[in-house]
Amino acid sequence: MDTAPSLRAPRPGASTPETPIPLEEFIMRPWMGRATLRGRIHGRLMLVLVAVAVLVSAAALWQFSALRDDHDPDLADIEGREALTGPGLTGDSESLAASLSASPSPTASPSATADEEANADASSAAAATSEAAVTGPQCTASLTLDSADENSVSVTVTVANTGADPISGWEITLGLRHLTVTTTWGLSHVEGDVYGDILLNGALDPGASTQPSFQADIGGDYAIPATVPCAPTG
Incomplete structure (x- = not known):
């Protein structure tokens, strides 16, 4: 005799089998x-x-x-x-340009013009002075009385190059009244009252000088001038 399968509820606490x-x-x-x-x-x-x-x-x-x-x-x-x-600026810019073009140009005041003329005159005078210094005498000769007695005098001559260029020789003119040159040192007699260098003391650079001398007999009342004419010879 077949028996039907019995359905049993799972017991409490029993685990449910997992699906593979x-x-x-x-x-x-x-x-x-x-x-x-x-x-x-x-x-x-x-x-x-x-x-x-x-x-x-x-x-x-x-x-x-x-x-x-x-x-x-x-x-x-x-x-x-x-x-x-932009708005409100066009008229202002035009008026500003018109005012600038209409404004008078500055003019020099009379005092400024007078000062400029005075400065120009001073510059011209300075230029003339410097030109005169350049074109002045190339040499000068000054006399110094060293000693004197009843019969003769001894005089030193200082020859200086006062020009801007060197010189290779010079001549001086001793036009001395009542004095007759008898002896010279560093001077050579050229003619008359003209005396020159002796080659050794002829060359002078600008600002340089030499001091020859002479002795002269007295022939009457005399006077020693401070300077005598001098001229370069080369």
């Missing part, structure tokens, strides 16, 4: 988790790249606008014209 996992799902489960993780990472990276691209585009637009303002003379000219011809 197919082999394919068991093998693919780790790979599926990794794919999901990679997808999330890729999505976040895409968001970051999009944000960076937006920032770079904004910076490029800002730099382009700044460079355009700096290097576009036409734009700067237009902006300058707009600023000058």
Whole structure:
């Protein structure tokens, strides 16, 4: 006699048997988790790249606008014209230009003109003085009385080059009244009252001097002049 299978309720506390996992799902489960993780990472990276691209585009637009303002003379000219011809400025600029053109030019005062003329006269006088110094005598001869007695006198002659160029020789004229030259030192007799150098003391640089001397007999009342004529000979 067949007996029907009896249905028994599970006992309290007894574990329910787990459903077995197919082999394919068991093998693919780790790979599926990794794919999901990679997808999330890729999505976040895409968001970051999009944000960076937006920032770079904004910076490029800002730099382009700044460079355009700096290097576009036409734009700067237009902006300058707009600023000058703005409301309320056109009339003021025209009136300012008219006032500037109508203002008289400054003229020199009489005192300034007198000062300029005085300075010009002083400059001319200084130039004339310097020219006279340059074109003055090339040499001078001064006499100094060294000693004198009843019959004769001893005199020193100082010959100096007072010009701007060196000289290679000189001559002096001793036109001494009531004095007759008898002896000379550093002087050579040329003719009459003219005496010259003795070659050794003839060359004189500008500012240099030499001191020959002579002795003369007294023939009456005499006077020793301070200077006598001097002329360079070369």
